[in-house]
Amino acid sequence: MPKMKTRRAAAKRFTETGSGQFKRNKAFKSHILEKKSPKRKRNFRKAALVSKSDYKRVAKLLPNG
Template sequence: MPKQKTHKGMKRRFKITASGKAKHRSAFRGHLLSGKSAKQKRRLRNSGIVDGKDAKNIIEALRPSL
């Protein structure tokens, strides 16, 4: 049986917290920030927590590297 490999794209985009939740960076933060209000940019600074079925899939794809 072959080993399960870590999904490298997910490894770059998600982190697993100490309690086992999947954390992600907010979207719309890469470029074109001059057109966004300070309020919007301030709220986008915070990272989000993935929940539901998506979180389960992310954690499963990152399992070998944990």
């Protein structure tokens, strides 16, 4: 059986935490920033965790951790 390949696009976007969850960056922070409040833009910087409903899908894209 050959090795399973990792989806490189997913590998660049998600990192696995020690507890096995996946960390992700937030969307909507790259342009059209004038109308967004400073508080909202500041919160975009913080990482979030992949939701329970998407976990299985992301795990399938990253078979080797």
